[in-house]
Amino acid sequence: MNPQPLNLSTAVAERFARLKERPVILDVRALSKAFYSGGAVHHALDRISFQVHRREFTCVLGPSGCGKSTLIRTIAGLESPTSGEILLDGHPVKGPGPDRGMVFQGYTLFPWLTVKKNVMFGLQMSGQASSIAESEAREWIALVGLSKFENSYPHQLSGGMKQRVAIARALANRPRILLMDEPFGALDAQTRFQMQAYLLQIWKNLDVTILFITHDLDEAVYLSDRILVLGSDPSRVAEWIENPVPRPRNRSQFDSPEFKATRSRLENLIHPQREEVVEQSPIPRMTTVGDDVE
Amino acid sequence: MPFVPVPVGFSGVIVCFSFLIPILLWSAVSYLPVIWHPLVKITDASKVPYFKPDMLVEKKTFALENEKLRLAGIPPASGIPANPVFLPAPHEVVEAMYRSFITPPRRNGEPWLHESLWHSIRIIFWGFFWSSLFGVPLGILCGTFPLFARLGEPVVDFIRYMPAPVFGALAVAVMGIYDGPKIAIIFIGTFFQQVLVVANTTRKLDPSLVEAAQTLGAGRLQILFKVVLPGISTDLYNDMRILLGWAWTYLIVAEYIGASSGITYFINQQAKYRIYDNVFAAILIIGVIGFASDRLLDSLGRHLFPWKSPRSVGVGKQDSADDSERACP
Numbered sequence: 001m002n003p004q005p006l007n008l009s010t011a012v013a014e015r016f017a018r019l020k021e022r023p024v025i026l027d028v029r030a031l032s033k034a035f036y037s038g039g040a041v042h043h044a045l046d047r048i049s050f051q052v053h054r055r056e057f058t059c060v061l062g063p064s065g066c067g068k069s070t071l072i073r074t075i076a077g078l079e080s081p082t083s084g085e086i087l088l089d090g091h092p093v094k095g096p097g098p099d100r101g102m103v104f105q106g107y108t109l110f111p112w113l114t115v116k117k118n119v120m121f122g123l124q125m126s127g128q129a130s131s132i133a134e135s136e137a138r139e140w141i142a143l144v145g146l147s148k149f150e151n152s153y154p155h156q157l158s159g160g161m162k163q164r165v166a167i168a169r170a171l172a173n174r175p176r177i178l179l180m181d182e183p184f185g186a187l188d189a190q191t192r193f194q195m196q197a198y199l200l201q202i203w204k205n206l207d208v209t210i211l212f213i214t215h216d217l218d219e220a221v222y223l224s225d226r227i228l229v230l231g232s233d234p235s236r237v238a239e240w241i242e243n244p245v246p247r248p249r250n251r252s253q254f255d256s257p258e259f260k261a262t263r264s265r266l267e268n269l270i271h272p273q274r275e276e277v278v279e280q281s282p283i284p285r286m287t288t289v290g291d292d293v294e
Numbered sequence: 295m296p297f298v299p300v301p302v303g304f305s306g307v308i309v310c311f312s313f314l315i316p317i318l319l320w321s322a323v324s325y326l327p328v329i330w331h332p333l334v335k336i337t338d339a340s341k342v343p344y345f346k347p348d349m350l351v352e353k354k355t356f357a358l359e360n361e362k363l364r365l366a367g368i369p370p371a372s373g374i375p376a377n378p379v380f381l382p383a384p385h386e387v388v389e390a391m392y393r394s395f396i397t398p399p400r401r402n403g404e405p406w407l408h409e410s411l412w413h414s415i416r417i418i419f420w421g422f423f424w425s426s427l428f429g430v431p432l433g434i435l436c437g438t439f440p441l442f443a444r445l446g447e448p449v450v451d452f453i454r455y456m457p458a459p460v461f462g463a464l465a466v467a468v469m470g471i472y473d474g475p476k477i478a479i480i481f482i483g484t485f486f487q488q489v490l491v492v493a494n495t496t497r498k499l500d501p502s503l504v505e506a507a508q509t510l511g512a513g514r515l516q517i518l519f520k521v522v523l524p525g526i527s528t529d530l531y532n533d534m535r536i537l538l539g540w541a542w543t544y545l546i547v548a549e550y551i552g553a554s555s556g557i558t559y560f561i562n563q564q565a566k567y568r569i570y571d572n573v574f575a576a577i578l579i580i581g582v583i584g585f586a587s588d589r590l591l592d593s594l595g596r597h598l599f600p601w602k603s604p605r606s607v608g609v610g611k612q613d614s615a616d617d618s619e620r621a622c623p
Binding site: 076111 | 503505516602
């Protein structure tokens with residue numbers, strides 16, 4: 001792997017230098033994961049190694065079916081690795097735990113609990129007195145701007161609101177790292193923009209490290225410090241990209257040269273053979289197709 | 295969204311019609327002499343030796359006897375068209391419903407209707423209680439832990455196919471002739487279905503809720519009590535409502551076993567005395583009790599589970615809010 005770095009401005013380059021001096025929170029070492037089904041072996045992850053520093057915002061990008069979800073689920077402890085290891089603050093990860101908060105793509109709020117009780121859930125699991133848990137939960141709910149809805153049930157909320165509660169619920173445990181598995185994938189474009197801006201705000205104001213999975217190139221460039229690009233089948237680290245777009249981020253940067261350069265770099269990495277594939281599988285013309293469709 | 299939705303505000307009217315239609319049919323057969331009425335009820339016997347007032351005779355016999363009287367120059371017997379004794383008219387049944395509660399039993403020691411009913415309800419209650427006491431926890435265990443499922447479900451599935459009544463003779467031999475074997479039959483009829491149904495309901499719980507709880511630091515017992523139990527509670531509640539309906543169907547078999555008792559005994563006695571209005575009254579009362587208790591459990595469910603209206607079976611189904619939520623996430 002010999003990445004040609006994108007041109008970084010001095011300010012951005014200095015920022016990355018500082019970032020790399022921070023302590024390593026997550027250290028993934030030669031992680032492999034294979035699934036066995038009916039004698040066949042499917043290698044989902046093949047010797048993946050990378051490090052995430054404190055307060056870094058890392059995006060993991062890859063073609064669909066490349067094992068992004070498997071990677072984040074293994075880090076969360078929901079899957080066990082076939083080989084390799086995951087260190088969190090230098091300690092090996094064994095099974096799921098509250099030090100790694102997770103926000104799923106689907107809505108995983110507990111439907112029988114109100115917003116407040118959902119956010120209190122993790123705190124109560126760790127044995128917090130419910131009065132303390134309640135006042136802390138209120139603060140987290142205020143942070144995601146849902147104080148008015150603290151006594152609502154999840155089915156009364158919109159998709160974006162549900163994901164905000166899910167973020168508050170994960171953050172309430174004060175995790176070392178926040179794992180996000182395509183959290184905005186099911187939202188409409190408008191809400192997704194809002195949620196991305198929201199997430200950047202939260203990240204700026206809290207001491208939180210984020211590992212964010214997405215298949216949306218714009219989302220990855222807009223949010224991340226660094227982007228881990230995975231190749232597919234089995235997935236390896238294809239490239240580690242240092243995002244040259246300066247912070248603070250805003251939507252007008254979408255047209256900036258850095259943004260476009262990064263985006264096209266990602267495009268080439270993820271969809272290199274797209275046109276050939278189309279030509280290889282021509283769609284037969286149906287005899288009943290008329291001439292009125294251009 | 296159903297293909298042809300019920301017009302808004304009409305669902306209550308339609309529920310009424312669901313009862314009104316059979317009642318209208320029954321009334322038509324009972325009150326319109328042109329429909330069916332295969333018999334003649336004698337009002338004036340004239341000179342036919344074996345005719346008596348209020349006697350029911352075949353139309354053919356009636357015509358034959360009148361023909362004989364006409365030839366002899368005697369005025370004919372008269373009568374009105376009637377239905378057989380086993381099809382009483384609606385008003386007779388309503389009357390009987392009321393009367394059967396205030397009429398003392400024919401023989402000393404026979405139970406009143408309300409005593410018979412109460413006895414039946416007690417049998418159902420205890421059978422269902424014991425079944426649920428063991429069946430629900432076992433079902434949840436099987437649904438949660440694959441080990442228990444492998445261990446328990448095959449044998450339960452095997453026994454489930456044995457009809458509960460075949461255990462009747464055995465139950466009498468072991469538990470005597472009174473309530474014991476009857477409760478046992480309800481238990482056997484309910485328990486094995488219950489384990490499998492509850493296990494299935496537990497397995498249907500969204501696994502990502504369990505995973506979310508794990509990433510929030512919940513341990514195994516916490517997941518069982520704080521996630522699995524509340525997560526399945528609405529579906530479990532509906533399962534229990536349906537299973538309670540099954541328990542009622544086993545009641546009639548159970549009450550034949552050993553010393554016949556309860557509502558079944560009452561119905562059999564009334565049929566022996568040929569008081570069919572009472573038979574119909576008792577059957578309808580069973581229906582009323584079943585329907586009323588199901589409605590009661592349904593509305594109770596709405597209060598127990600404010601986050602979700604439980605899917606009701608048929609009547610009064612109004613969970614459109616729930617559906618639209620699922621349609622547009």
